[in-house]
Each structure stands twice: as structure tokens, then as C-alpha cells.
Amino acid sequence: MKPALEGKNLSIGYHNQPLATGLSLELFPGELVCLLGPNGAGKTTLLKTLSGLIPPLAGELSLLGQPLASVSLAQRAKQLALVLTERPLTGFLTVKDLTALGRHPYTGALGQLSEHDWAQVARALKQAEVAELADQQVSQLSDGQRQRTLIARALAQEPAVLALDEPTAFLDMPHRLGLMALLRKLASEQNRALLLSTHELDMALKSADRLWLMGAKGAFYQGAPEDLGSQGKLTTVFGLNWNPVQGAFTQSQVQRGGLSILAPQPQAAWGRRAIERAGWELDPTARDQLKWTESGWRLWGQTGPDFAWVVGQLKAKK
Amino acid sequence: MKTGYLLGLSLLTLGLVAALLGLGSVSIPSDQFTAALQGKGIYGRILWDLRLPKVLTAAGAGAGLAVAGLLMQTLFSNPLAGPYVLGINSGASLGVALLVLVMGSGILSGIAGGFAMVVAAFIGAGLVLLLVLALAERVRTPVTLLILGLMFGSMASALVSILIYFATPNDIQAFILWTFGSFRSVGYSELSLMLPLVAFGLGLALFLPKPLNALLLGEEYAQSLGVEVKAVRRLLLLAASILAGGITAFCGPIAFLGIAVPHLCRFLFATSDHRLLLPACMLLGADLALAAELVAGVPGSSQALPINAILALAGAPVVLWVILKGKS
Numbered sequence: 001m002k003p004a005l006e007g008k009n010l011s012i013g014y015h016n017q018p019l020a021t022g023l024s025l026e027l028f029p030g031e032l033v034c035l036l037g038p039n040g041a042g043k044t045t046l047l048k049t050l051s052g053l054i055p056p057l058a059g060e061l062s063l064l065g066q067p068l069a070s071v072s073l074a075q076r077a078k079q080l081a082l083v084l085t086e087r088p089l090t091g092f093l094t095v096k097d098l099t100a101l102g103r104h105p106y107t108g109a110l111g112q113l114s115e116h117d118w119a120q121v122a123r124a125l126k127q128a129e130v131a132e133l134a135d136q137q138v139s140q141l142s143d144g145q146r147q148r149t150l151i152a153r154a155l156a157q158e159p160a161v162l163a164l165d166e167p168t169a170f171l172d173m174p175h176r177l178g179l180m181a182l183l184r185k186l187a188s189e190q191n192r193a194l195l196l197s198t199h200e201l202d203m204a205l206k207s208a209d210r211l212w213l214m215g216a217k218g219a220f221y222q223g224a225p226e227d228l229g230s231q232g233k234l235t236t237v238f239g240l241n242w243n244p245v246q247g248a249f250t251q252s253q254v255q256r257g258g259l260s261i262l263a264p265q266p267q268a269a270w271g272r273r274a275i276e277r278a279g280w281e282l283d284p285t286a287r288d289q290l291k292w293t294e295s296g297w298r299l300w301g302q303t304g305p306d307f308a309w310v311v312g313q314l315k316a317k318k
Numbered sequence: 319m320k321t322g323y324l325l326g327l328s329l330l331t332l333g334l335v336a337a338l339l340g341l342g343s344v345s346i347p348s349d350q351f352t353a354a355l356q357g358k359g360i361y362g363r364i365l366w367d368l369r370l371p372k373v374l375t376a377a378g379a380g381a382g383l384a385v386a387g388l389l390m391q392t393l394f395s396n397p398l399a400g401p402y403v404l405g406i407n408s409g410a411s412l413g414v415a416l417l418v419l420v421m422g423s424g425i426l427s428g429i430a431g432g433f434a435m436v437v438a439a440f441i442g443a444g445l446v447l448l449l450v451l452a453l454a455e456r457v458r459t460p461v462t463l464l465i466l467g468l469m470f471g472s473m474a475s476a477l478v479s480i481l482i483y484f485a486t487p488n489d490i491q492a493f494i495l496w497t498f499g500s501f502r503s504v505g506y507s508e509l510s511l512m513l514p515l516v517a518f519g520l521g522l523a524l525f526l527p528k529p530l531n532a533l534l535l536g537e538e539y540a541q542s543l544g545v546e547v548k549a550v551r552r553l554l555l556l557a558a559s560i561l562a563g564g565i566t567a568f569c570g571p572i573a574f575l576g577i578a579v580p581h582l583c584r585f586l587f588a589t590s591d592h593r594l595l596l597p598a599c600m601l602l603g604a605d606l607a608l609a610a611e612l613v614a615g616v617p618g619s620s621q622a623l624p625i626n627a628i629l630a631l632a633g634a635p636v637v638l639w640v641i642l643k644g645k646s
Binding site: 048051052053072073074075076077078080081082084086088089090091092093097098101102104105107109110111157 | 395525527528531532534535536538539541542543544545546584588589590591593
């Protein structure tokens with residue numbers, strides 16, 4: 001399969017000061033790639049370089065097999081669409097108006113939309129799941145609805161490649177999950193190449209087909225989330241501890257000791273979070289035990305102020 | 319419905335033009351009106367040589383300043399922007415100040431006096447325009463340009479205040495009168511220069527509604543939609559500066575129209591679409607300028623109030639009312 005977007009030996013940055021050099025990367029149709037890295041690693045710069053907003057300092061960049069520099073801006077706009085982090089002032093634009101702006105590369109000199117253009121707008125609104133908001137003003141939408149509207153606008157460009165900069169940044173968790181599900185659908189069902197930058201590690205690990213990992217000082221790795229994880233690249237880039245038992249990243253260093261939990265689900269899982277947050281370790285063989293009874297949590301074994309602090313509110317029910 | 323509003327604004331324009339032609343410090347007797355329309359007699363001269371140039375000036379200036387303000391508000395994504403954000407009015411003021419305060423207001427007497435003021439204002443505005451256009455090629459974001467414009471303005475105002483400090487009261491009064499704004503000091507010879515400038519600026523703007531709409535989301539989105547952002551920025555600056563510079567040279571600095579009319583149009587039409595906003599700004603800008611001239615002229619008296627004062631006094635409450643009503 002040919003990549004939709006390909007970079008060879010790219011150097012990216014501003015004013016001839018490279019943020020990262022020697023990047024070689026491919027983005028294929030039908031896949032969702034998460035560009036992952038800590039704040040300041042250069043995710044936005046890479047995204048803007050790949051979408052042609054800023055020129056690469058060195059290297060080759062091609063869009064659908066054509067060198068990007070040789071593709072006119074108007075042609076580019078039909079192949080690649082963007083959703084940026086900034087929240088633009090939208091004035092009196094309705095959801096439909098804003099989506100219709102995406103038809104810009106297809107309309108004539110005065111920007112008059114044809115019947116076909118309006119059909120494409122309607123299709124984009126439906127795909128981004130904002131069709132029922134069509135006549136609402138964008139300024140009155142919630143963050144989640146606004147983000148979907150900006151995605152509808154990008155879809156109206158009928159792009160082969162869709163690049164999104166931190167699309168989940170302003171969203172709460174349910175909306176974040178909903179948006180990721182939508183993006184996955186856009187990639188797999190419509191065979192578009194989707195690239196999105198994020199610093200939300202958990203979410204990227206769960207939803208990306210592949211990861212592009214950017215670290216400090218220009219480090220760059222790409223691969224399946226599981227491969228990068230097992231190679232230890234994730235821990236290097238983010239400077240976190242990987243807890244192989246939990247299958248998750250942890251920040252706590254100090255282990256205070258072991259504690260066993262005797263409780264049905266879901267109480268056991270929540271109880272475990274509470275003790276681990278405070279630096280204890282779940283140890284089924286430990287003598288000290290946190291136990292769920294009909295009257296609430298109960299502690300068996302070791303007591304004392306230290307322990308009370310550890311489990312906080314759980315202790316109150318003793 | 320929205321095109322109905324446009325029709326309404328056009329009818330208002332016609333009504334105001336008729337009122338301004340019919341009313342003035344001299345009332346034309348009704349039995350003389352047909353003769354006057356044919357250009358006969360003293361009333362014919364009043365109608366064609368005094369009132370018509372005034373009407374054309376007000377309409378052209380109103381339309382031009384409103385559109386210049388709209389272009390700048392969209393380019394800078396800033397609701398406080400107006401035709402004068404680039405410092406063009408300050409350049410014009412400096413030109414006039416240099417002429418009046420250094421050469422003395424005596425230079426304004428005589429036939430060539432008015433024209434000298436126009437030339438001075440035009441040179442001042444033109445120099446700032448060239449400076450801004452040259453710098454626009456080098457700056458990355460419009461915000462930088464906005465700050466540069468502010469700095470030019472401050473420097474020019476500083477020079478003007480130094481000139482005022484050392485000037486005689488007579489000269490200062492002549493300068494202050496210019497800053498009040500007026501549609502009356504323009505005759506056909508000046509109009510033959512001003513109207514082509516306004517027509518050029520408005521014509522250029524009428525070709526740009528599509529990139530202007532793309533710019534609503536900012537320059538980066540516009541570029542991703544296929545807009546050649548730098549070229550469009552250049553055209554917008556050119557159109558706005560020619561409108562603002564040309565009009566200021568002939569009518570003095572009239573700031574209110576350029577900032578207020580685009581907002582009024584957005585709220586009246588509840589739209590951000592420049593295909594509608596451009597004609598709406600032209601019509602409403604012309605209407606407001608004509609209405610201000612009608613009030614400023616105080617029909618039946620020989621007095622004339624300063625245009626800027628009328629526009630701000632009567633206009634600001636209207637803008638407040640429309641915006642507050644639109645919010646609720």
C-alpha cells in the first residue's frame with residue numbers, strides 16, 4: 001500500500017533552528033496514527049509542517065505520491081484538511097455555515113455553493129454527527145460540539161488525509177471517548193488517513209493503530225503502541241514508571257508496604273486505587289488487610305496515623 | 319428576508335439623498351424646483367454645485383470607510399479594528415499639521431488652500447501606507463502589523479502635539495477644524511480624485527468575499543483551505559489603505575463609521591458572510607454618513623456642526639442598542 005503522506009529525512013522547526021531532524025515517517029490510508037509526546041516536544045510544529053503550513057527545513061515531503069511543494073495550495077486543500085488547536089472567533093457563523101467553508105477549494109470565484117456542494121456539506125455534518133445542530137450558532141455550542149463542527153468542516157473538504165492538533169484538549173472524558181470513536185470510524189470506514197496529536201497517553205494507547213512518538217531533543221519512534229511499550233520507548237519519552245502488573249503508568253516511587261484487600265467488585269478495584277495512590281502495594285499475602293463489610297470499609301491489622309492518612313475517606317467508615 | 323434588508327437600506331439611501339438635495343441653509347421654492355433640477359438659475363447652482371458634491375462625498379466616504387473597517391476587522395480577527403488601525407489617519411493628520419501649523423493657517427485662504435490641505439493629508443497617509451505595505455511582507459502574523467500601526471500612530475500624534483505646542487491659536491484652530499471632519503469642503507475637482515480612489519477600493523473589496531470568509535477562522539485555516547494568505551493580506555491592506563487614506567485626505571479623520579458600521583451590519587443581518595456584509599456595509603455606511611450630514615447641516619440654518627461629533631453622539635447609542643438587543 002502506498003502511503004498517503006510520507007516524509008523522508010525531514011528537519012522541522014522555525015527560523016532555521018531545528019526542533020527535530022532526520023524524521024522519516026509514513027501515514028497510510030485507513031489508519032489512525034496518534035502523534036504523542038510531552039508538551040514542547042514539537043508535535044504542533046510537525047503537524048503544521050506535514051500539512052504544509054510551514055516549510056520543512058530539510059528533507060522530502062510528499063502527499064499522495066506528489067512532492068508537497070509542487071502541489072498548489074488549492075489542490076492541497078482537496079487532499080488534506082486540518083483541525084487546529086486554536087478556538088477561532090466564529091461570530092454569527094452557524095454550524096452549517098462553518099462546515100460550508102470547507103467547500104472553499106471546490107467553489108468558484110465568489111464562493112457560491114452548488115447543489116453538489118450543499119450535498120457534501122450535509123454528508124459531512126452527518127458524518128461528524130452534528131447534523132441536528134446545523135442551524136445553531138457555533139459560538140453557542142459546547143466544546144465537544146464545536147470540535148465536531150470543526151471536523152465536519154474538514155470533512156467537507158473531502159480530504160484523503162485529516163490532521164488534527166490536540167482535538168481532545170478541551171473535552172471531558174465521555175466526550176473524549178466519543179470523539180475518538182468517531183475518528184476511528186472515519187479512518188476505518190472511509191479509508192482516510194488520520195493523524196492526531198495528543199499528550200494523553202492512555203487514550204492514544206487505546207485508540208491508535210500506530211504511534212509516532214516524539215521525545216525531547218528530537219527523539220522520534222514509530223510503531224504499534226504495544227511494540228513501543230514493550231521496547232520501553234514510552235517510559236523513556238515520558239519519564240514515567242511503567243507498572244507491569246497494573247499495565248499502566250504510575251508516578252509514585254515510594255512503596256510503603258503491602259496490603260491485602262478482601263472485597264467484592266467493584267469495591268476491590270476502587271480500594272486498590274486508594275491504597276496505590278498513597279504508595280502502598282496490593283499484596284494478597286500481606287497480613288494487614290482492607291476489608292469491605294456491610295457497614296463499609298474496615299481495617300484489620302496495623303493501625304496508626306500513617307495508615308489513616310493512606311486510605312483517607314475509607315478510614316472514616318471504620 | 320436578508321435581501322429585503324438590503325433593499326430597505328437602498329431605499330433609505332435614496333430618501334436621504336433626496337432630503338439632502340432638497341433641504342439646506344437655503345430653501346428652494348417649490349415652483350423653482352423643476353428649473354433648479356435642470357440647472358437653471360441660482361437654485362440650480364445651489365443644487366448641482368453645492369449640494370450634489372456634498373451628497374456624493376458623504377455617500378462615498380461613508381461606504382468606503384465602512385468597508386475599510388470591515389476588511390481590517392476580518393484580517394485582524396479583531397472587533398476593535400477599523401480603517402485607521404494602520405496609522406493612516408495619523409499620517410494624514412501629521413501631513414495637515416505640518417502644512418497648517420508650520421506654514422501658518424494663512425496658506426488656507428485662497429482657492430489653492432483647500433487643495434494644499436488635501437495634498438498634505440494625502441502625502442502623509444500615502445507614506446504610512448507604503449511603510450505598512452512594505453512591512454506586511456516581512457511580518458509573520460497580522461497581530462504584529464496591528465502593533466506596528468499603533469506605534470506609527472503614536473509617533474505621528476506625538477509629532478502633531480509638538481507642532482501644536484509651538485503653533486499660534488489661529489493655526490491650531492484651523493487644524494482642529496480639519497480634525498472635526500467635514501463633507502463640505504469637497505468640490506467637483508476634488509471629487510474627480512476622491513471618487514475614483516473610493517471606487518477602486520470598493521471594487522477591489524467586492525472581489526474578495528470568498529477569501530474574506532475563509533479568513534474568518536484565522537490565517538492558518540484560510541491557508542489550509544487553499545487561500546494564498548500573503549497575497550490576500552496584501553490586497554486587503556491595499557484596498558483598506560486607499561479607502562482610508564483617500565477619504566481622510568478630503569474629509570478629515572472620521573473614525574466612528576469604520577468601526578461601528580461593520581458591527582451594525584453583522585447584528586442587523588445576523589451573518590458573518592462577506593457576500594452579504596460587503597454590500598450591507600456600503601449601503602449602511604453611506605446611509606449613516608448622509609444622515610449625519612443632514613443633521614449636521616441643521617436644515618434651515620446656516621450653521622454646520624462637526625460631522626465626527628454628530629456621528630459619535632447619535633451613532634454610539636444606536637450601536638449599543640443594536641448590540642444589546644442582538645444579545646438578548
